[in-house]
Amino acid sequence: MAEENVYANVAALSTEQNEGLKDLRVPQKRSKVTVERVALVVLSVLLLAALPALVGVSVRRSCEDESGPMEKTTTAPVVQTCLNRTKLCGVNWIQEGFRCYYLSTTRTHVSWSTGRATCRDMGGDLVKIDSREEQAFLFQTLSVEDEWFWIGLTDSKAEGDWTWTDGSSLNQNLTFWTKERDDWNGSNDKYPEGEDCVLILPVKGKTVEKCWADLYCGLRYRFVCEKEATCNTTA
Template sequence: MKCESNLTETLSKIKPCSTVQPTCPGPKVINDPCYKCEEGWEQHGGKCYYFSIRKSSWEQSRDECRAKGGDLVKIDSREEQSFLERKLRDVMTEAEDKFWIGLTDSAVEGRWVWVDGSPLNERLQFWSGIDPDNWKGHNGEHPDGEDCVRMGEKGGADDLKCWFDAFCSKPHRSICEKAAVKGQIKNVCD
Protein backbone atom coordinates (compact mmCIF):
# COMPACT_ATOMS: atom_id res chain seq x y z
CA MET A 1 0.00 0.00 0.00
CA LYS A 2 1.58 3.24 -1.08
CA CYS A 3 1.12 6.12 1.27
CA GLU A 4 2.79 9.32 0.14
CA SER A 5 1.57 12.47 1.78
CA ASN A 6 1.43 15.46 -0.47
CA LEU A 7 3.25 18.56 0.68
CA THR A 8 0.31 20.30 2.27
CA GLU A 9 -0.99 17.29 4.17
CA THR A 10 -0.40 17.36 7.87
CA LEU A 11 0.17 14.32 9.99
CA SER A 12 -3.45 14.39 11.12
CA LYS A 13 -4.55 13.88 7.51
CA ILE A 14 -2.11 11.01 7.02
CA LYS A 15 -3.69 9.01 9.83
CA PRO A 16 -6.77 7.85 7.87
CA CYS A 17 -4.55 5.64 5.75
CA SER A 18 -4.27 3.30 8.71
CA THR A 19 -6.15 0.17 7.81
CA VAL A 20 -8.62 -0.64 10.53
CA GLN A 21 -10.30 -4.01 10.03
CA PRO A 22 -14.12 -3.78 10.16
CA THR A 23 -14.44 -7.13 11.89
CA CYS A 24 -12.36 -7.60 14.95
CA PRO A 25 -12.11 -10.69 17.12
CA GLY A 26 -10.41 -8.84 19.95
CA PRO A 27 -7.52 -6.44 20.55
CA LYS A 28 -4.66 -7.10 18.16
CA VAL A 29 -1.76 -5.15 16.77
CA ILE A 30 -1.55 -4.74 13.01
CA ASN A 31 1.35 -3.28 11.08
CA ASP A 32 0.48 0.05 9.56
CA PRO A 33 1.89 0.36 6.03
CA CYS A 34 2.22 4.12 6.34
CA TYR A 35 5.35 5.98 7.27
CA LYS A 36 4.88 8.30 10.22
CA CYS A 37 6.60 11.48 11.32
CA GLU A 38 5.99 13.28 14.56
CA GLU A 39 4.10 16.53 14.58
CA GLY A 40 5.92 19.43 12.97
CA TRP A 41 7.95 17.11 10.70
CA GLU A 42 7.08 16.46 7.08
CA GLN A 43 7.19 13.01 5.51
CA HIS A 44 8.70 12.42 2.09
CA GLY A 45 10.14 9.23 0.65
CA GLY A 46 10.46 7.43 3.97
CA LYS A 47 12.26 10.34 5.65
CA CYS A 48 11.02 13.04 8.00
CA TYR A 49 12.07 16.65 7.45
CA TYR A 50 11.95 19.55 9.86
CA PHE A 51 12.23 23.05 8.41
CA SER A 52 13.53 25.15 11.27
CA ILE A 53 12.48 28.79 11.41
CA ARG A 54 15.18 29.59 13.97
CA LYS A 55 18.23 31.25 12.51
CA SER A 56 21.52 30.04 13.94
CA SER A 57 25.04 29.12 12.92
CA TRP A 58 25.69 25.86 11.08
CA GLU A 59 27.05 24.19 14.24
CA GLN A 60 24.16 25.39 16.41
CA SER A 61 21.67 24.29 13.75
CA ARG A 62 23.30 20.87 13.71
CA ASP A 63 23.12 20.62 17.51
CA GLU A 64 19.41 21.49 17.37
CA CYS A 65 18.76 18.79 14.76
CA ARG A 66 20.62 16.21 16.80
CA ALA A 67 18.70 17.17 19.92
CA LYS A 68 15.54 16.35 17.94
CA GLY A 69 16.88 12.90 17.07
CA GLY A 70 18.02 13.77 13.53
CA ASP A 71 20.84 15.65 11.83
CA LEU A 72 21.21 18.33 9.17
CA VAL A 73 19.85 16.99 5.89
CA LYS A 74 21.96 14.83 3.59
CA ILE A 75 20.74 14.89 -0.02
CA ASP A 76 20.93 11.41 -1.55
CA SER A 77 19.13 11.84 -4.87
CA ARG A 78 18.05 14.32 -7.49
CA GLU A 79 14.47 13.60 -6.45
CA GLU A 80 15.21 14.60 -2.85
CA GLN A 81 16.93 17.81 -4.01
CA SER A 82 13.88 18.56 -6.16
CA PHE A 83 11.49 18.08 -3.22
CA LEU A 84 13.57 20.37 -0.99
CA GLU A 85 14.10 23.01 -3.69
CA ARG A 86 10.34 23.24 -4.31
CA LYS A 87 9.57 23.32 -0.61
CA LEU A 88 12.06 26.12 0.13
CA ARG A 89 10.86 28.15 -2.83
CA ASP A 90 7.48 28.37 -1.06
CA VAL A 91 8.79 29.29 2.39
CA MET A 92 11.60 31.74 1.56
CA THR A 93 10.56 35.34 2.05
CA GLU A 94 13.71 36.92 0.60
CA ALA A 95 16.69 35.84 -1.48
CA GLU A 96 18.99 35.57 1.54
CA ASP A 97 16.50 33.46 3.45
CA LYS A 98 18.39 30.22 2.79
CA PHE A 99 18.64 27.01 4.82
CA TRP A 100 21.66 25.13 6.16
CA ILE A 101 22.18 21.56 4.91
CA GLY A 102 24.55 18.93 6.31
CA LEU A 103 27.51 19.57 3.99
CA THR A 104 30.86 21.13 4.99
CA ASP A 105 34.51 21.28 3.98
CA SER A 106 35.68 22.67 7.33
CA ALA A 107 38.04 19.72 7.94
CA VAL A 108 39.90 19.93 4.60
CA GLU A 109 39.37 22.87 2.26
CA GLY A 110 37.70 21.73 -0.97
CA ARG A 111 36.81 18.28 0.35
CA TRP A 112 33.05 18.40 0.86
CA VAL A 113 31.71 15.88 3.34
CA TRP A 114 28.18 15.14 4.60
CA VAL A 115 27.42 15.05 8.32
CA ASP A 116 27.42 11.22 8.25
CA GLY A 117 31.06 11.31 7.09
CA SER A 118 30.41 10.33 3.47
CA PRO A 119 32.06 12.38 0.71
CA LEU A 120 29.99 14.46 -1.70
CA ASN A 121 29.15 12.44 -4.81
CA GLU A 122 30.56 14.26 -7.86
CA ARG A 123 27.49 13.28 -9.87
CA LEU A 124 25.07 14.56 -7.27
CA GLN A 125 25.89 18.16 -6.52
CA PHE A 126 23.76 21.24 -7.03
CA TRP A 127 26.08 24.23 -6.72
CA SER A 128 24.77 27.55 -7.99
CA GLY A 129 26.87 29.58 -10.41
CA ILE A 130 30.50 29.93 -9.36
CA ASP A 131 29.97 28.39 -5.93
CA PRO A 132 31.74 27.00 -4.02
CA ASP A 133 34.13 29.96 -4.18
CA ASN A 134 35.42 29.95 -0.57
CA TRP A 135 35.01 33.75 -0.39
CA LYS A 136 36.97 35.28 2.48
CA GLY A 137 34.93 38.45 2.92
CA HIS A 138 35.37 41.97 1.52
CA ASN A 139 38.56 42.61 3.50
CA GLY A 140 39.61 39.04 4.15
CA GLU A 141 37.92 39.16 7.57
CA HIS A 142 37.02 35.46 7.24
CA PRO A 143 40.42 33.85 6.63
CA ASP A 144 38.95 30.33 6.74
CA GLY A 145 36.57 31.20 3.90
CA GLU A 146 33.15 29.66 3.39
CA ASP A 147 33.04 26.12 4.75
CA CYS A 148 29.33 25.33 5.18
CA VAL A 149 26.51 24.91 2.68
CA ARG A 150 23.12 26.61 2.57
CA MET A 151 20.46 26.07 -0.07
CA GLY A 152 17.41 27.73 -1.55
CA GLU A 153 16.44 30.03 -4.41
CA LYS A 154 13.37 32.16 -3.82
CA GLY A 155 12.29 32.31 -7.46
CA GLY A 156 13.15 28.67 -8.13
CA ALA A 157 16.51 27.30 -9.21
CA ASP A 158 17.63 26.56 -12.74
CA ASP A 159 18.25 22.78 -12.95
CA LEU A 160 17.84 22.59 -9.13
CA LYS A 161 21.19 24.33 -8.66
CA CYS A 162 20.75 26.22 -5.39
CA TRP A 163 23.65 25.28 -3.10
CA PHE A 164 25.89 28.08 -1.85
CA ASP A 165 28.96 27.93 0.36
CA ALA A 166 28.77 30.40 3.24
CA PHE A 167 30.49 31.41 6.49
CA CYS A 168 29.53 28.75 9.04
CA SER A 169 28.96 31.39 11.72
CA LYS A 170 26.22 33.12 9.70
CA PRO A 171 22.74 32.64 11.18
CA HIS A 172 20.38 30.76 8.88
CA ARG A 173 17.34 28.55 9.08
CA SER A 174 18.04 24.85 8.59
CA ILE A 175 16.66 21.52 7.41
CA CYS A 176 16.81 18.53 9.75
CA GLU A 177 16.24 14.96 8.61
CA LYS A 178 15.59 11.61 10.23
CA ALA A 179 14.16 8.29 9.14
CA ALA A 180 10.39 7.91 9.16
CA VAL A 181 8.98 4.96 11.07
CA LYS A 182 6.24 2.56 10.06
CA GLY A 183 3.60 2.60 12.73
CA GLN A 184 1.65 -0.09 14.48
CA ILE A 185 -2.01 0.25 15.30
CA LYS A 186 -3.65 -1.44 18.20
CA ASN A 187 -7.07 -2.52 17.04
CA VAL A 188 -9.43 -2.55 20.00
CA CYS A 189 -13.04 -3.62 19.52
CA ASP A 190 -16.02 -1.93 21.10
Protein backbone atom coordinates in the same frame (compact mmCIF):
# COMPACT_ATOMS: atom_id res chain seq x y z
CA MET B 1 34.90 -119.34 40.97
CA ALA B 2 33.41 -117.29 43.77
CA GLU B 3 36.20 -114.72 43.41
CA GLU B 4 35.57 -114.46 39.69
CA ASN B 5 31.90 -113.81 40.31
CA VAL B 6 32.75 -111.13 42.82
CA TYR B 7 35.13 -109.48 40.37
CA ALA B 8 32.56 -109.64 37.65
CA ASN B 9 29.96 -108.02 39.89
CA VAL B 10 32.38 -105.29 40.93
CA ALA B 11 33.27 -104.59 37.33
CA ALA B 12 29.64 -104.46 36.37
CA LEU B 13 28.87 -102.12 39.22
CA SER B 14 31.77 -99.87 38.27
CA THR B 15 30.52 -99.74 34.71
CA GLU B 16 27.00 -98.86 35.84
CA GLN B 17 28.36 -96.12 38.08
CA ASN B 18 30.37 -94.64 35.22
CA GLU B 19 27.30 -94.69 33.00
CA GLY B 20 25.37 -92.99 35.75
CA LEU B 21 27.99 -90.30 36.08
CA LYS B 22 27.85 -89.68 32.33
CA ASP B 23 24.10 -89.28 32.60
CA LEU B 24 24.59 -86.74 35.37
CA ARG B 25 27.09 -84.72 33.32
CA VAL B 26 24.85 -84.38 30.30
CA PRO B 27 22.36 -81.95 31.89
CA GLN B 28 25.25 -79.73 33.04
CA LYS B 29 26.53 -79.45 29.49
CA ARG B 30 23.04 -78.56 28.27
CA SER B 31 22.74 -75.95 31.02
CA LYS B 32 26.03 -74.39 30.00
CA VAL B 33 24.95 -74.20 26.36
CA THR B 34 21.65 -72.54 27.35
CA VAL B 35 23.41 -69.80 29.36
CA GLU B 36 25.72 -69.06 26.45
CA ARG B 37 22.75 -68.72 24.11
CA VAL B 38 20.99 -66.33 26.48
CA ALA B 39 24.13 -64.21 26.80
CA LEU B 40 24.47 -64.14 23.01
CA VAL B 41 20.86 -63.03 22.58
CA VAL B 42 21.27 -60.22 25.16
CA LEU B 43 24.47 -59.01 23.49
CA SER B 44 22.74 -58.98 20.10
CA VAL B 45 19.88 -56.87 21.47
CA LEU B 46 22.32 -54.37 22.97
CA LEU B 47 24.19 -54.08 19.66
CA LEU B 48 20.96 -53.52 17.76
CA ALA B 49 19.96 -50.78 20.23
CA ALA B 50 23.31 -49.00 19.82
CA LEU B 51 23.37 -49.30 16.01
CA PRO B 52 21.40 -46.04 15.23
CA ALA B 53 23.75 -43.98 17.39
CA LEU B 54 26.79 -45.51 15.73
CA VAL B 55 25.34 -44.81 12.28
CA GLY B 56 24.62 -41.17 13.26
CA VAL B 57 28.19 -40.65 14.42
CA SER B 58 29.51 -42.19 11.22
CA VAL B 59 27.34 -39.93 9.03
CA ARG B 60 28.30 -36.83 11.04
CA ARG B 61 31.99 -37.63 10.70
CA SER B 62 31.53 -38.22 6.96
CA CYS B 63 29.86 -34.82 6.56
CA GLU B 64 32.58 -33.09 8.56
CA ASP B 65 35.26 -34.73 6.42
CA GLU B 66 33.60 -33.45 3.24
CA SER B 67 32.57 -29.97 4.28
CA GLY B 68 34.40 -29.23 7.50
CA PRO B 69 32.98 -29.12 11.05
CA MET B 70 29.20 -28.81 11.19
CA GLU B 71 28.17 -25.42 12.48
CA LYS B 72 25.38 -24.83 14.95
CA THR B 73 22.18 -23.57 13.41
CA THR B 74 21.61 -19.92 14.26
CA THR B 75 18.41 -17.96 13.95
CA ALA B 76 18.63 -14.93 11.66
CA PRO B 77 17.92 -11.62 13.40
CA VAL B 78 14.43 -10.33 12.90
CA VAL B 79 14.39 -7.06 10.98
CA GLN B 80 11.69 -4.67 12.07
CA THR B 81 9.37 -3.63 9.27
CA CYS B 82 6.28 -1.48 9.05
CA LEU B 83 4.22 -3.91 6.98
CA ASN B 84 0.59 -2.85 7.12
CA ARG B 85 1.54 -0.03 9.48
CA THR B 86 1.96 3.70 9.14
CA LYS B 87 5.31 5.47 9.13
CA LEU B 88 5.25 8.50 11.38
CA CYS B 89 7.46 11.57 11.63
CA GLY B 90 6.11 13.59 14.52
CA VAL B 91 4.70 17.06 15.03
CA ASN B 92 6.07 19.82 12.75
CA TRP B 93 7.88 17.32 10.53
CA ILE B 94 7.10 16.86 6.83
CA GLN B 95 6.94 13.28 5.61
CA GLU B 96 8.09 12.22 2.15
CA GLY B 97 8.21 8.46 1.68
CA PHE B 98 10.13 6.96 4.57
CA ARG B 99 11.99 10.22 5.32
CA CYS B 100 11.03 13.11 7.58
CA TYR B 101 12.06 16.76 7.16
CA TYR B 102 11.97 19.64 9.59
CA LEU B 103 12.19 23.29 8.53
CA SER B 104 13.32 25.67 11.21
CA THR B 105 10.88 28.48 11.89
CA THR B 106 11.19 31.98 10.47
CA ARG B 107 12.36 33.16 13.87
CA THR B 108 15.20 30.64 14.02
CA HIS B 109 18.28 31.86 12.19
CA VAL B 110 21.43 30.21 13.50
CA SER B 111 24.94 29.15 12.48
CA TRP B 112 25.56 25.88 10.66
CA SER B 113 26.88 24.12 13.78
CA THR B 114 23.97 25.34 15.95
CA GLY B 115 21.48 24.19 13.33
CA ARG B 116 23.11 20.78 13.26
CA ALA B 117 23.05 20.50 17.05
CA THR B 118 19.34 21.32 17.03
CA CYS B 119 18.67 18.61 14.46
CA ARG B 120 20.59 16.05 16.48
CA ASP B 121 18.64 16.97 19.61
CA MET B 122 15.48 16.06 17.68
CA GLY B 123 16.82 12.67 16.59
CA GLY B 124 18.04 13.66 13.13
CA ASP B 125 20.78 15.67 11.42
CA LEU B 126 21.13 18.37 8.80
CA VAL B 127 19.66 17.05 5.57
CA LYS B 128 21.72 14.92 3.21
CA ILE B 129 20.55 15.05 -0.41
CA ASP B 130 20.88 11.59 -1.98
CA SER B 131 19.03 11.98 -5.28
CA ARG B 132 17.66 14.43 -7.81
CA GLU B 133 14.17 13.53 -6.63
CA GLU B 134 15.03 14.58 -3.10
CA GLN B 135 16.64 17.78 -4.39
CA ALA B 136 13.50 18.59 -6.39
CA PHE B 137 11.25 17.89 -3.40
CA LEU B 138 13.27 20.18 -1.12
CA PHE B 139 13.51 22.94 -3.70
CA GLN B 140 9.76 22.92 -4.24
CA THR B 141 8.96 22.70 -0.54
CA LEU B 142 11.40 25.42 0.52
CA SER B 143 10.67 27.79 -2.35
CA VAL B 144 7.47 28.79 -0.58
CA GLU B 145 9.61 30.18 2.22
CA ASP B 146 11.83 32.20 -0.12
CA GLU B 147 14.79 31.94 2.27
CA TRP B 148 18.19 30.29 2.49
CA PHE B 149 18.61 27.04 4.48
CA TRP B 150 21.67 25.23 5.81
CA ILE B 151 22.09 21.61 4.62
CA GLY B 152 24.46 18.93 5.92
CA LEU B 153 27.39 19.49 3.55
CA THR B 154 30.77 20.94 4.55
CA ASP B 155 34.49 20.97 3.70
CA SER B 156 35.57 22.30 7.10
CA LYS B 157 38.01 19.42 7.66
CA ALA B 158 39.84 19.78 4.35
CA GLU B 159 39.30 22.51 1.78
CA GLY B 160 37.58 21.17 -1.30
CA ASP B 161 36.85 17.78 0.29
CA TRP B 162 33.08 18.01 0.59
CA THR B 163 31.47 15.55 2.98
CA TRP B 164 28.01 15.05 4.43
CA THR B 165 27.33 14.98 8.15
CA ASP B 166 27.25 11.15 8.11
CA GLY B 167 30.87 11.14 6.88
CA SER B 168 30.14 10.15 3.27
CA SER B 169 31.76 12.03 0.42
CA LEU B 170 29.78 14.22 -1.95
CA ASN B 171 28.86 12.48 -5.21
CA GLN B 172 30.36 14.76 -7.85
CA ASN B 173 27.70 13.61 -10.30
CA LEU B 174 25.01 14.83 -7.93
CA THR B 175 25.76 18.49 -7.23
CA PHE B 176 23.68 21.63 -7.64
CA TRP B 177 26.12 24.53 -7.21
CA THR B 178 24.93 27.98 -8.18
CA LYS B 179 28.51 29.30 -8.46
CA GLU B 180 32.10 28.19 -8.26
CA ARG B 181 33.39 27.63 -4.74
CA ASP B 182 36.03 30.22 -3.98
CA ASP B 183 36.40 29.97 -0.18
CA TRP B 184 35.96 33.71 0.12
CA ASN B 185 37.22 35.23 3.39
CA GLY B 186 34.90 38.19 3.31
CA SER B 187 35.68 41.88 3.07
CA ASN B 188 38.86 42.81 4.93
CA ASP B 189 39.33 39.13 5.84
CA LYS B 190 36.17 39.20 7.95
CA TYR B 191 35.81 35.40 7.75
CA PRO B 192 39.33 33.97 8.10
CA GLU B 193 38.02 30.39 8.16
CA GLY B 194 36.61 30.86 4.67
CA GLU B 195 33.37 29.45 3.28
CA ASP B 196 33.04 25.87 4.45
CA CYS B 197 29.30 25.21 4.88
CA VAL B 198 26.57 24.80 2.27
CA LEU B 199 23.12 26.33 1.92
CA ILE B 200 20.28 25.58 -0.46
CA LEU B 201 18.84 28.77 -2.02
CA PRO B 202 15.26 28.07 -3.17
CA VAL B 203 14.61 31.71 -4.01
CA LYS B 204 13.62 33.70 -7.05
CA GLY B 205 16.23 33.64 -9.76
CA LYS B 206 17.50 30.18 -8.76
CA THR B 207 16.67 26.82 -10.36
CA VAL B 208 16.50 23.32 -8.93
CA GLU B 209 19.74 22.49 -10.79
CA LYS B 210 21.64 25.54 -9.53
CA CYS B 211 20.79 26.51 -5.97
CA TRP B 212 23.68 25.48 -3.68
CA ALA B 213 26.21 27.92 -2.28
CA ASP B 214 29.04 27.70 0.22
CA LEU B 215 29.25 30.43 2.87
CA TYR B 216 30.93 31.19 6.15
CA CYS B 217 29.61 28.66 8.69
CA GLY B 218 29.06 31.30 11.38
CA LEU B 219 26.43 33.22 9.42
CA ARG B 220 22.85 32.89 10.63
CA TYR B 221 20.26 31.19 8.45
CA ARG B 222 17.43 28.75 8.75
CA PHE B 223 18.16 25.02 8.40
CA VAL B 224 16.61 21.72 7.28
CA CYS B 225 16.76 18.57 9.44
CA GLU B 226 16.23 15.01 8.23
CA LYS B 227 15.52 11.68 9.96
CA GLU B 228 13.96 8.30 9.22
CA ALA B 229 10.25 7.81 9.76
CA THR B 230 9.38 5.45 12.61
CA CYS B 231 6.80 2.66 12.78
CA ASN B 232 3.44 3.35 14.33
CA THR B 233 3.09 0.73 17.08
CA THR B 234 -0.71 0.94 17.03
CA ALA B 235 -1.34 -1.04 13.81
